[in-house]
Amino acid sequence: MEAVWDIQKIQDTLPQKYPFLFVDRVIAINEEEKSITCLKEVSINDYFFQGHFPGNPVMPGVIIIEALAQASILLYAALRPVEAGKKPDYFLGKVDAKFFSPVRVGDQLMLEVKAEKLLSKGGIVTAEAKVDGETVTSARIVFGVKPRE
Amino acid sequence: MSDFDTIKKEVRALVSDITEVPEEELTDEATFTDDLGIDSMMALEIVASIEKKFKVVIPEEKIPTITSLGNVFLLLEELLGK
Numbered sequence: 243m244e245a246v247w248d249i250q251k252i253q254d255t256l257p258q259k260y261p262f263l264f265v266d267r268v269i270a271i272n273e274e275e276k277s278i279t280c281l282k283e284v285s286i287n288d289y290f291f292q293g294h295f296p297g298n299p300v301m302p303g304v305i306i307i308e309a310l311a312q313a314s315i316l317l318y319a320a321l322r323p324v325e326a327g328k329k330p331d332y333f334l335g336k337v338d339a340k341f342f343s344p345v346r347v348g349d350q351l352m353l354e355v356k357a358e359k360l361l362s363k364g365g366i367v368t369a370e371a372k373v374d375g376e377t378v379t380s381a382r383i384v385f386g387v388k389p390r391e
Numbered sequence: 392m393s394d395f396d397t398i399k400k401e402v403r404a405l406v407s408d409i410t411e412v413p414e415e416e417l418t419d420e421a422t423f424t425d426d427l428g429i430d431s432m433m434a435l436e437i438v439a440s441i442e443k444k445f446k447v448v449i450p451e452e453k454i455p456t457i458t459s460l461g462n463v464f465l466l467l468e469e470l471l472g473k
Contacts, residue, residue, distance in 0.1 A: 364435050
């Protein structure tokens with residue numbers, strides 16, 4: 243899969259850094275549909291597998307939500323580059339989510355996010371995480387964007 | 392009941408649903424932030440829901456004017472040309 247944004251650009255854009263960075267590549271950005279597709283390679287080296295769970299590595303649902311939220315920030319940065327260029331703080335307002343099946347080591351987690359509404363001070367997106375084309379998590383995320391003082 | 396009264400009723404129900412403020416407390420004059428404890432994230436949801444339900448686009452510069460249900464009605468009246 244060709245990356246439209248590589249890890250360098252992702253690191254430059256997201257305030258989250260290793261080991262709390264859960265997007266490896268941006269696969270596609272569709273400005274007309276206001277959507278983004280990102281990839282997270284789920285690896286045994288991901289720090290949370292040390293404890294979740296020993297001998298039975300399952301990606302925590304909250305981390306899947308965090309990965310979708312990070313993909314949402316990348317979508318926001320792609321569609322609102324002026325605001326995002328000022329390196330604001332992003333914060334979660336509300337998350338409605340459903341989890342369908344576990345995500346395990348070796349899975350390619352596709353993060354698909356579509357904007358419902360984006361404003362200078364926040365946004366609402368619908369997001370899906372998929373493995374092999376199957377939806378493992380779906381969520382609607384409301385987030386805020388606040389300039390740094 | 393006029394068309395716009397029906398719309399008002401629908402908006403009140405929608406705002407109540409998002410904010411979990413009972414409809415009877417949602418008077419036209421009560422201010423969202425001070426009287427009702429509605430935060431900016433809820434306001435964003437209210438805007439998105441109204442846009443979806445009534446197929447209108449609320450311009451970003453109008454959003455700060457939405458400080459009470461009465462103001463929502465005024466804005467919607469303007470956008471729907473009622």
